[in-house]
Amino acid sequence: xxxxxxxxxxxxxxxxxIDQLIEYGIFQSRSEAIRELIRLGVENLAYLSExxxxxxxxxxxxxxEGKIPIDLSGATKQLLRERKR
Amino acid sequence: MSxxxxxxxxxxxxxxxxxxxLAQRFLEKGENKKISELVLAExxxxxxxxxxxxxxxxxxxxVKEELIIPVAILYIMRRFKLSYRKVNGYKRNFIIGxxxxxxxxxxxxxxxxKIKTLDLLHLAYIKTLIEQGEEINELITIDDDFxxxxxxxxxxxxxxVKTLSTS
Numbered sequence: 035x036x037x038x039x040x041x042x043x044x045x046x047x048x049x050x051x052i053d054q055l056i057e058y059g060i061f062q063s064r065s066e067a068i069r070e071l072i073r074l075g076v077e078n079l080a081y082l083s084e085x086x087x088x089x090x091x092x093x094x095x096x097x098x099e100g101k102i103p104i105d106l107s108g109a110t111k112q113l114l115r116e117r118k119r
Numbered sequence: 120m121s122x123x124x125x126x127x128x129x130x131x132x133x134x135x136x137x138x139x140x141l142a143q144r145f146l147e148k149g150e151n152k153k154i155s156e157l158v159l160a161e162x163x164x165x166x167x168x169x170x171x172x173x174x175x176x177x178x179x180x181x182v183k184e185e186l187i188i189p190v191a192i193l194y195i196m197r198r199f200k201l202s203y204r205k206v207n208g209y210k211r212n213f214i215i216g217x218x219x220x221x222x223x224x225x226x227x228x229x230x231x232x233k234i235k236t237l238d239l240l241h242l243a244y245i246k247t248l249i250e251q252g253e254e255i256n257e258l259i260t261i262d263d264d265f266x267x268x269x270x271x272x273x274x275x276x277x278x279x280v281k282t283l284s285t286s
Binding site (some may be wrong): 057058059060064081084085087088089092093094095096102103104105106107108109110111112113114116117118119 | 124125129130132133134135136139153161165166169172176179180181182183186187189190193194195196197198202203204205216235237238244261262264
Protein backbone atom coordinates (compact mmCIF):
# COMPACT_ATOMS: atom_id res chain seq x y z
CA UNK A 35 0.00 0.00 0.00
CA UNK A 36 1.41 3.41 -0.97
CA UNK A 37 1.45 6.25 1.55
CA UNK A 38 1.54 9.99 1.03
CA UNK A 39 3.03 12.71 3.19
CA UNK A 40 0.63 15.47 4.19
CA UNK A 41 1.28 18.54 6.34
CA UNK A 42 -0.81 18.60 9.52
CA UNK A 43 -1.41 21.30 12.12
CA UNK A 44 -2.16 20.14 15.67
CA UNK A 45 -2.87 21.90 18.94
CA UNK A 46 -0.06 21.66 21.50
CA UNK A 47 -2.30 19.71 23.88
CA UNK A 48 -3.15 17.14 21.20
CA UNK A 49 0.52 16.71 20.34
CA UNK A 50 1.31 16.34 24.04
CA UNK A 51 -1.25 13.52 24.31
CA ILE A 52 0.22 11.81 21.24
CA ASP A 53 3.72 12.11 22.72
CA GLN A 54 2.41 10.54 25.94
CA LEU A 55 1.16 7.53 23.95
CA ILE A 56 4.63 7.23 22.39
CA GLU A 57 6.22 7.55 25.83
CA TYR A 58 4.06 4.65 27.08
CA GLY A 59 5.24 2.61 24.09
CA ILE A 60 1.75 2.34 22.59
CA PHE A 61 3.11 3.83 19.37
CA GLN A 62 6.67 4.06 18.11
CA SER A 63 6.47 7.49 16.46
CA ARG A 64 4.21 10.53 15.97
CA SER A 65 3.60 9.42 12.42
CA GLU A 66 2.43 5.96 13.48
CA ALA A 67 0.31 7.42 16.30
CA ILE A 68 -1.45 9.96 14.10
CA ARG A 69 -2.06 7.39 11.36
CA GLU A 70 -3.61 4.93 13.84
CA LEU A 71 -5.62 7.59 15.65
CA ILE A 72 -7.13 8.86 12.41
CA ARG A 73 -8.14 5.28 11.73
CA LEU A 74 -9.72 4.97 15.13
CA GLY A 75 -11.79 8.05 14.47
CA VAL A 76 -13.21 11.06 16.21
CA GLU A 77 -15.30 9.09 18.68
CA ASN A 78 -12.22 7.39 20.11
CA LEU A 79 -10.34 10.68 20.42
CA ALA A 80 -13.08 11.82 22.76
CA TYR A 81 -12.57 8.54 24.65
CA LEU A 82 -8.82 9.20 24.93
CA SER A 83 -9.45 12.70 26.15
CA GLU A 84 -11.68 11.34 28.92
CA UNK A 85 -9.04 8.74 29.85
CA UNK A 86 -6.31 11.39 30.13
CA UNK A 87 -8.53 13.68 32.19
CA UNK A 88 -9.27 10.76 34.53
CA UNK A 89 -5.57 9.92 34.71
CA UNK A 90 -4.80 13.49 35.76
CA UNK A 91 -7.54 13.26 38.40
CA UNK A 92 -6.09 10.00 39.71
CA UNK A 93 -2.72 11.69 40.30
CA UNK A 94 -4.53 14.56 42.03
CA UNK A 95 -6.33 12.00 44.22
CA UNK A 96 -2.97 10.46 45.20
CA UNK A 97 -1.70 13.90 46.16
CA UNK A 98 -4.85 14.72 48.16
CA GLU A 99 -4.92 11.39 50.01
CA GLY A 100 -1.13 11.14 50.41
CA LYS A 101 -1.04 7.53 49.19
CA ILE A 102 -1.39 5.46 46.04
CA PRO A 103 -5.16 5.12 45.58
CA ILE A 104 -5.01 1.65 44.01
CA ASP A 105 -5.11 -0.97 46.75
CA LEU A 106 -4.55 -4.56 45.63
CA SER A 107 -4.44 -6.11 49.09
CA GLY A 108 -4.09 -9.88 48.87
CA ALA A 109 -3.59 -9.86 45.09
CA THR A 110 0.07 -10.97 45.13
CA LYS A 111 -0.78 -14.33 46.69
CA GLN A 112 -3.75 -14.61 44.34
CA LEU A 113 -1.59 -14.00 41.23
CA LEU A 114 1.12 -16.45 42.30
CA ARG A 115 -1.51 -19.06 43.21
CA GLU A 116 -3.22 -18.70 39.83
CA ARG A 117 0.09 -19.05 37.98
CA LYS A 118 0.77 -22.34 39.75
CA ARG A 119 -2.53 -23.90 38.68
CA MET B 120 17.22 -2.93 30.70
CA SER B 121 14.80 -4.83 32.91
CA UNK B 122 11.68 -6.79 32.06
CA UNK B 123 9.31 -6.25 34.97
CA UNK B 124 7.12 -9.21 35.90
CA UNK B 125 3.53 -8.50 36.92
CA UNK B 126 4.18 -9.92 40.40
CA UNK B 127 6.41 -6.96 41.35
CA UNK B 128 3.81 -4.41 40.25
CA UNK B 129 1.03 -6.19 42.13
CA UNK B 130 3.21 -6.51 45.25
CA UNK B 131 3.93 -2.76 45.17
CA UNK B 132 0.18 -2.15 45.47
CA UNK B 133 -0.52 -4.90 47.99
CA UNK B 134 -0.30 -3.68 51.58
CA UNK B 135 -0.69 -7.26 52.85
CA UNK B 136 2.52 -8.33 51.08
CA UNK B 137 5.73 -8.03 53.10
CA UNK B 138 7.60 -6.94 49.96
CA UNK B 139 5.35 -3.95 49.22
CA UNK B 140 7.81 -1.22 50.22
CA LEU B 141 10.72 -3.03 48.58
CA ALA B 142 8.75 -3.41 45.34
CA GLN B 143 7.66 0.25 45.46
CA ARG B 144 11.22 1.46 46.04
CA PHE B 145 12.49 -0.63 43.15
CA LEU B 146 9.78 0.54 40.77
CA GLU B 147 10.13 4.19 41.77
CA LYS B 148 13.92 4.36 41.37
CA GLY B 149 14.67 1.95 38.53
CA GLU B 150 15.06 3.21 34.98
CA ASN B 151 14.50 1.42 31.65
CA LYS B 152 11.80 -0.88 32.90
CA LYS B 153 9.91 -2.70 30.16
CA ILE B 154 6.61 -4.54 30.28
CA SER B 155 4.76 -6.62 27.72
CA GLU B 156 1.10 -6.96 26.81
CA LEU B 157 1.05 -10.10 28.97
CA VAL B 158 1.87 -7.95 32.01
CA LEU B 159 -0.94 -5.58 31.03
CA ALA B 160 -3.39 -8.48 30.65
CA GLU B 161 -2.47 -9.92 34.07
CA UNK B 162 -2.81 -6.47 35.63
CA UNK B 163 -6.24 -6.00 34.02
CA UNK B 164 -7.36 -9.40 35.28
CA UNK B 165 -6.29 -8.65 38.87
CA UNK B 166 -7.79 -5.15 38.77
CA UNK B 167 -11.10 -6.46 37.41
CA UNK B 168 -11.55 -8.48 40.60
CA UNK B 169 -11.12 -5.42 42.84
CA UNK B 170 -14.51 -4.10 41.86
CA UNK B 171 -15.40 -2.19 45.04
CA UNK B 172 -12.05 -0.37 45.13
CA UNK B 173 -12.35 0.54 41.42
CA UNK B 174 -15.94 1.77 41.78
CA UNK B 175 -14.86 3.95 44.68
CA UNK B 176 -12.02 5.45 42.62
CA UNK B 177 -14.21 5.99 39.55
CA UNK B 178 -16.68 7.86 41.76
CA UNK B 179 -13.91 10.01 43.26
CA UNK B 180 -12.29 10.95 39.94
CA UNK B 181 -15.60 11.14 38.07
CA VAL B 182 -14.89 8.71 35.27
CA LYS B 183 -17.19 6.15 33.67
CA GLU B 184 -16.90 2.73 35.30
CA GLU B 185 -15.98 1.05 32.00
CA LEU B 186 -12.93 3.32 31.67
CA ILE B 187 -11.49 2.76 35.13
CA ILE B 188 -9.35 -0.28 34.28
CA PRO B 189 -7.49 1.38 31.35
CA VAL B 190 -7.11 4.52 33.47
CA ALA B 191 -5.73 2.49 36.41
CA ILE B 192 -3.29 0.69 34.10
CA LEU B 193 -2.03 3.97 32.60
CA TYR B 194 -1.69 5.40 36.12
CA ILE B 195 0.37 2.37 37.24
CA MET B 196 2.59 2.61 34.13
CA ARG B 197 3.21 6.30 34.67
CA ARG B 198 3.53 6.09 38.46
CA PHE B 199 6.22 3.41 38.19
CA LYS B 200 7.82 4.61 34.92
CA LEU B 201 7.04 1.40 33.06
CA SER B 202 7.34 1.31 29.26
CA TYR B 203 5.13 -1.00 27.28
CA ARG B 204 6.87 -2.68 24.35
CA LYS B 205 4.77 -4.36 21.74
CA VAL B 206 5.86 -7.43 19.84
CA ASN B 207 5.44 -7.58 16.11
CA GLY B 208 3.89 -10.10 13.86
CA TYR B 209 3.73 -13.75 13.30
CA LYS B 210 6.35 -16.43 13.28
CA ARG B 211 6.46 -19.75 11.49
CA ASN B 212 6.65 -22.77 13.71
CA PHE B 213 8.37 -25.45 11.64
CA ILE B 214 5.80 -28.15 12.39
CA ILE B 215 2.55 -26.34 13.15
CA GLY B 216 2.64 -23.30 10.88
CA UNK B 217 2.28 -19.56 11.31
CA UNK B 218 1.26 -18.18 14.71
CA UNK B 219 1.62 -15.08 16.89
CA UNK B 220 5.34 -14.61 17.66
CA UNK B 221 5.31 -14.99 21.48
CA UNK B 222 3.18 -18.14 21.29
CA UNK B 223 5.38 -19.70 18.61
CA UNK B 224 8.41 -18.80 20.72
CA UNK B 225 6.79 -20.34 23.83
CA UNK B 226 6.40 -23.62 21.97
CA UNK B 227 10.00 -23.41 20.66
CA UNK B 228 11.55 -22.83 24.10
CA UNK B 229 9.19 -24.97 26.19
CA UNK B 230 11.50 -28.00 26.37
CA UNK B 231 14.25 -25.87 27.92
CA UNK B 232 12.20 -24.74 30.93
CA LYS B 233 10.07 -26.75 33.31
CA ILE B 234 7.59 -24.05 34.21
CA LYS B 235 3.86 -23.32 34.08
CA THR B 236 2.18 -21.67 31.10
CA LEU B 237 2.10 -18.02 32.24
CA ASP B 238 5.74 -18.09 33.37
CA LEU B 239 6.70 -19.73 30.07
CA LEU B 240 4.80 -17.01 28.20
CA HIS B 241 6.70 -14.28 30.05
CA LEU B 242 9.99 -15.91 29.01
CA ALA B 243 8.69 -16.16 25.45
CA TYR B 244 7.84 -12.44 25.47
CA ILE B 245 11.33 -11.63 26.76
CA LYS B 246 12.95 -13.74 24.03
CA THR B 247 10.70 -12.23 21.35
CA LEU B 248 11.40 -8.67 22.51
CA ILE B 249 15.16 -9.35 22.50
CA GLU B 250 14.90 -10.80 18.98
CA GLN B 251 13.02 -7.67 17.95
CA GLY B 252 15.74 -5.31 19.20
CA GLU B 253 15.09 -4.68 22.92
CA GLU B 254 18.17 -4.90 25.13
CA ILE B 255 16.66 -6.86 28.01
CA ASN B 256 19.27 -8.33 30.36
CA GLU B 257 17.33 -8.69 33.61
CA LEU B 258 14.01 -10.17 34.75
CA ILE B 259 12.70 -8.61 37.94
CA THR B 260 10.17 -10.72 39.82
CA ILE B 261 9.00 -12.09 43.15
CA ASP B 262 7.85 -15.35 41.57
CA ASP B 263 10.01 -18.18 42.97
CA ASP B 264 9.42 -20.31 39.89
CA PHE B 265 11.67 -18.01 37.83
CA UNK B 266 14.33 -18.21 40.54
CA UNK B 267 14.26 -22.02 40.30
CA UNK B 268 14.95 -21.76 36.56
CA UNK B 269 17.46 -18.92 36.78
CA UNK B 270 20.41 -20.90 35.43
CA UNK B 271 18.46 -22.11 32.40
CA UNK B 272 17.12 -18.58 31.81
CA UNK B 273 20.63 -17.14 31.93
CA UNK B 274 21.92 -19.83 29.58
CA UNK B 275 19.10 -19.73 27.05
CA UNK B 276 18.09 -16.05 27.08
CA UNK B 277 21.20 -14.40 28.57
CA UNK B 278 18.87 -12.77 31.09
CA UNK B 279 19.62 -12.57 34.80
CA VAL B 280 16.76 -13.31 37.20
CA LYS B 281 16.54 -10.83 40.08
CA THR B 282 14.06 -11.91 42.74
CA LEU B 283 13.09 -9.22 45.25
CA SER B 284 12.92 -10.62 48.73
CA THR B 285 12.76 -9.18 52.24
CA SER B 286 15.00 -11.93 53.63
